[in-house]
Amino acid sequence: MKTKELAPTEKLNQKIQLVKGEFTPSEASDIIINLINEKINFHKLQRLQMWEGDHACKTDELDGRIGELEKEKAIAREFINSIKGLGKNLKINGVLEITIA
Template sequence: MKTKELAQTEKVSQKIQLVKGEFTPSEASDIIINLINEKINFHKLQRLQMWEGNHTCKTDELDGRIGELEKEKATAREFINSKRGSGQNLKINGILEITVA
């Protein structure tokens, strides 16, 4: 009797449904602002670790990303605040896609 061996394919990407649902503007603001703040803090910690290793290191890339995230936070806050008092809820669909680099 011959056995067939199935070739396993290596998974190279994964999607994670991080946020999905309908939220009040206040809830949406909490979710979005906290997610962005966590990412900003991640980059600030990376920058500090680089600096501790080398006080003359260049952190332009991290500084730029932190600035981009601060702008995105302001944009999100402005949009969400414009919906406050309208009686409308906001839908958030946040999917993270992870791929092998």
């Protein structure tokens, strides 16, 4: 019996243009804060699922990532608020790059 080798994956990465354009500070804030909140909620759900499986589990890595994202959210909010009074818009270019680990 012969084993067949799998063909190498043709595409090793993928880019997704998630956000692109010029936005008012209010719109930019909504977009950025909601994206960060979604990622925070993802990690909180992971942490809850781990805890449900083992109440003694260590969630330090997830807790750390949640904390990092909360800090990034505060930094983004502060930056956007500093622009609001200037009457300027903000450009956002958000690309997700997916690669094989």
